[in-house]
Amino acid sequence: MKAVVIGAGLGGLAAALRLQGQGHDVTVIEARDKPGGRAYQLRDGGFTWDTGPSLITMPWVLEDAFAAGGMDFHSEVTLRRLDPMYRIYWSSETESFDFYDDRDKLRAEIAKFSAKDAAQLEPFLAALKPIYEHGILAAGRKPFLSARDFAGLLPTMLRLDAARPLYSFVSRFFEHPRVREAFSFHSLFIGGDPYRVPAIYGALVYLQVMDGGWYADGGVYSLVEAMARPLDVRCGEGVERIEHSAGRVTGVVTRGGERLPADLVISNADVLRTHELVGRSAPRRKLVPTMSAFLLYLGTRERFPQLLHHTLMVSSNYREFITAVTRGKELPTSYSTYIHAPNRTEPGMAAGEGDSIAVLLPVPNLRADIDWKTASDELRDALIADFERTFGLTGLSASISVEHRMTPVDFQRELGAVSGNAFALEPTLQQSAYFRQPNRDRQLRGLYFVGGGTHPGAGIPGVLMGAEVTADLVAADHGLRPRMGAGR
Ligand SMILES: Cc1cc2nc3c(=O)[nH]c(=O)nc-3n(C[C@H](O)[C@H](O)[C@H](O)COP(=O)(O)OP(=O)(O)OC[C@H]3O[C@@H](n4cnc5c(N)ncnc54)[C@H](O)[C@@H]3O)c2cc1C
Numbered sequence: 032m033k034a035v036v037i038g039a040g041l042g043g044l045a046a047a048l049r050l051q052g053q054g055h056d057v058t059v060i061e062a063r064d065k066p067g068g069r070a071y072q073l074r075d076g077g078f079t080w081d082t083g084p085s086l087i088t089m090p091w092v093l094e095d096a097f098a099a100g101g102m103d104f105h106s107e108v109t110l111r112r113l114d115p116m117y118r119i120y121w122s123s124e125t126e127s128f129d130f131y132d133d134r135d136k137l138r139a140e141i142a143k144f145s146a147k148d149a150a151q152l153e154p155f156l157a158a159l160k161p162i163y164e165h166g167i168l169a170a171g172r173k174p175f176l177s178a179r180d181f182a183g184l185l186p187t188m189l190r191l192d193a194a195r196p197l198y199s200f201v202s203r204f205f206e207h208p209r210v211r212e213a214f215s216f217h218s219l220f221i222g223g224d225p226y227r228v229p230a231i232y233g234a235l236v237y238l239q240v241m242d243g244g245w246y247a248d249g250g251v252y253s254l255v256e257a258m259a260r261p262l263d264v265r266c267g268e269g270v271e272r273i274e275h276s277a278g279r280v281t282g283v284v285t286r287g288g289e290r291l292p293a294d295l296v297i298s299n300a301d302v303l304r305t306h307e308l309v310g311r312s313a314p315r316r317k318l319v320p321t322m323s324a325f326l327l328y329l330g331t332r333e334r335f336p337q338l339l340h341h342t343l344m345v346s347s348n349y350r351e352f353i354t355a356v357t358r359g360k361e362l363p364t365s366y367s368t369y370i371h372a373p374n375r376t377e378p379g380m381a382a383g384e385g386d387s388i389a390v391l392l393p394v395p396n397l398r399a400d401i402d403w404k405t406a407s408d409e410l411r412d413a414l415i416a417d418f419e420r421t422f423g424l425t426g427l428s429a430s431i432s433v434e435h436r437m438t439p440v441d442f443q444r445e446l447g448a449v450s451g452n453a454f455a456l457e458p459t460l461q462q463s464a465y466f467r468q469p470n471r472d473r474q475l476r477g478l479y480f481v482g483g484g485t486h487p488g489a490g491i492p493g494v495l496m497g498a499e500v501t502a503d504l505v506a507a508d509h510g511l512r513p514r515m516g517a518g519r
Contacts, residue, residue: 032509034295035060035283037270037308040068041084042482042494043299044258048100049502051262053511055295059262060285062269066259068299068446068482069453070491072252076433077382078330080389081252085371086116086220086341087245089238089492093254096495099502100261107257109248111376116244117341119213122365122421128213129339132243145207155204155214159237162193166231167238171487171496174470174504181465193231194460197223200230212349219369219393221489222321222454224357226350229460238492246340246376251491269447270300273308273478280477295477295505302456302468302484303449309475318462318484320452322356323396323439325410329388330381330433335424338386340375344368344422356393357457360400362410366417368392385432390414396439396450403438411436455483463488470501471508479505 032055036047039061051057065071069083087093090110097104115129115136126144131137134152142149165187175181188194192203201215215225217235247253269286273296282292298305303320306313346352346365355363371389374381381387392414395401415431418424439451448455456462468485472478481501483489488497505511 032056032294033292034058034297035291035293036297036299036481037273037283038062038068038299038482039066039259039264039266040299040482040494041070041255041258041491042498043068043297044255044262044264045096045495045498046297046299046479046481046501047262048096048102048258049498050295050297050505052100053502053506057262058291059264060268060270060283060291061264061266062286062447063445064267066264066266067252067255070251070255072250072255073328073435075435076330078328078385078387078433079250079373079380080328080387080435081250081371081373082326082328082389082437084251084491085373085389086113087247087251087254087491088235089242090245091242092492092495096498097258099499100258102257102261108253110245111248113244113246113340113376115339116239117343118339119343119345120337120422121209121345121347123347124209128209130213130239132240134240137240141205141210144209145205148205148207148210151204155201156237156240158192158204159233162188162191162231163234163237163241165191166193167234167487170464171493172499174500175464175467175486176469176471178465184464188229188231193233194229196226197228197230197232198226200233212345216343218458219353221458221483221493222452223458224353226353227357228458229463231463232458235490244341246373248377250373250377250380254491270308272310273298275309275475275478278474278476280475293477295479297479297481297501297505299480299482301447301449301452302480302482304447305468305472305480309478311474318468319457319459320396320448320450321454321457321489322393323442323451324437324453325392325394325407325439326437327388327390327411327414328435328437329386329390329431331385331388331427331430332383332432333426333430334384334386335372335388335427337423338370338372338375338388340372342370342372344370344418346421356395359395362394362401362406366392366414368414382432385430393453394439396452397443398450403440407436407438454489456488458488470497471504
């Protein structure tokens with residue numbers, strides 16, 4: 032069958048690979064100049080930055096996606112285990128926390144803050160294990176097409192205490208505020224407020240301890256390049272609309288006016304724009320997008336030894352910061368950031384003796400009343416001054432030789448992200464599983480979804496597992512056998 036995938040984000044590419052593996056004739060249409068979506072890459076002055084995702088988890092999900100497209104992941108991409116995965120600095124603490132997948136080392140890190148909490152690591156992981164198995168491994172890989180599917184999962188989640196807020200769940204085990212933060216911030220990776228998302232997202236901590244955190248040589252973009260290689264990906268051609276007749280898709284029309292007939296359309300575009308693409312009125316139930324992000328990509332002349340491959344810098348009023356960026360209407364006044372310095376693992380990612388630094392600061396999305404024309408420069412200067420003053424990156428400002436940035440306006444303009452969201456739909460209980468955008472459209476036959484906005488959600492493993500769910504639905508709907516990878 033002829034299939035068109037709208038968008039070459041990681042989810043779109045993974046769905047295309049799987050459909051091609053099933054024997055469909057697949058074309059991917061991407062609006063930007065190159066594939067990747069949020070997983071884009073910038074190069075300038077000898078520096079290379081992954082603009083979005085940088086930490087790879089659950090590598091077996093990647094192996095699976097490649098295998099389903101007839102490729103051997105390890106012949107295409109070289110992964111390196113990060114040890115530790117990241118370091119956390121708090122402005123209010125002299126101690127830092129290194130997150131390891133080795134349980135003894137992790138326990139020793141907790142003990143730097145509280146011996147009592149260190150003894151709680153095993154009970155904590157034991158409580159997360161079934162949440163990971165039921166919530167991620169099982170529920171993350173099946174479609175939630177009916178409310179009954181969701182109702183079936185709920186009693187298990189309630190029994191495992193996975194519906195209570197993540198921070199509160201973590202606080203059942205750990206007492207020290209820093210330890211609680213170190214084991215709950217992970218939902219921010221997918222745009223979720225740790226004080227509000229259900230503890231099902233605690234599974235993100237568990238999977239890091241189980242499977243480690245990884246770096247791909249060449250950056251995350253090497254995954255994109257490898258996935259795009261066997262596919263027909265046409266870049267620089269946005270899809271303007273999805274055509275349909277008698278309740279079934281018939282093709283897509285590009286912004287340039289070209290019509291591509293298709294039996295199957297898989298949309299990797301922002302799910303909040305689906306009604307615009309198919310020409311129906313906006314849904315009555317409004318799904319809520321996540322916060323946005325302000326990103327700085329810096330090339331420096333010197334190296335900053337405080338930075339590991341991944342580093343988190345947490346401000347003293349962290350909780351107010353999270354509230355401000357997820358629900359506030361103004362810029363936060365303190366900054367908690369995530370920093371990627373890939374040249375710690377792959378020196379060629381930076382020029383000379385310098386660092387290649389990508390800084391991620393969560394910020395309110397465009398629903399907030401922030402004028403990014405003026406805010407962008409002010410925020411950039413304040414952030415760099417804060418790194419120098421609070422976190423000891425003395426001389427950072429003077430050391431910068433190349434610089435780029437991305438604001439919520441760029442998320443909207445470049446990626447078509449509604450309200451400039453950075454991570455698609457908020458991962459709340461009311462927007463999970465059945466209540467999220469389903470992987471198969473409820474009205475039009477032949478229309479499917481993939482990416483951060485559909486089930487199971489954002490993050491590299493999330494969108495890749497979503498591609499599996501979607502491709503399996505296509506196979507089931509068309510009497511084809513899915514080409515499965517090794518799986519778990
Ligand atoms: C700053 C940042 C850091 C992150 N860090 C991590 C991390 O460390 N680890 C992790 O696992 N995850 C991370 N994530 C999340 C992860 O990057 C995303 O969830 C994932 O990459 C999204 O993939 P997607 O399939 O939803 O596609 P997207 O990346 O959203 O791509 C969608 C594509 O569709 C295209 N498109 C949209 N509309 C059209 C149209 N009409 N016609 C044609 N093309 C269209 C867009 O141009 C885009 O290329 C991060 C995200 C961000 C923003």
